[in-house]
Amino acid sequence: MAKVTISLDSDLAIEVMLLAGTRSPQDAVELIVRDYLAKGRRTEARTADASAQDRLAGRRPVAEDG
Known part of the structure; x- marks a missing residue:
């Protein structure tokens, strides 16, 4: 990265x-x-409509170091 x-x-x-x-x-x-980014993704997932679920399903979680 x-x-x-x-x-x-x-x-x-x-x-x-x-x-x-x-x-x-x-x-x-x-x-x-x-x-901050994870919180934004969680909020987006909660408030998004059903058509946005396809878009969100393709995201992979970011691996955290440490």
């Missing part, structure tokens, strides 16, 4: 680390982004 480098304010990075319970800002941001 390709890696992307981003810059964050140090206060924001520390808050994310505390929220995620990690010691690494990289791991913290990755966990929160994965959780």
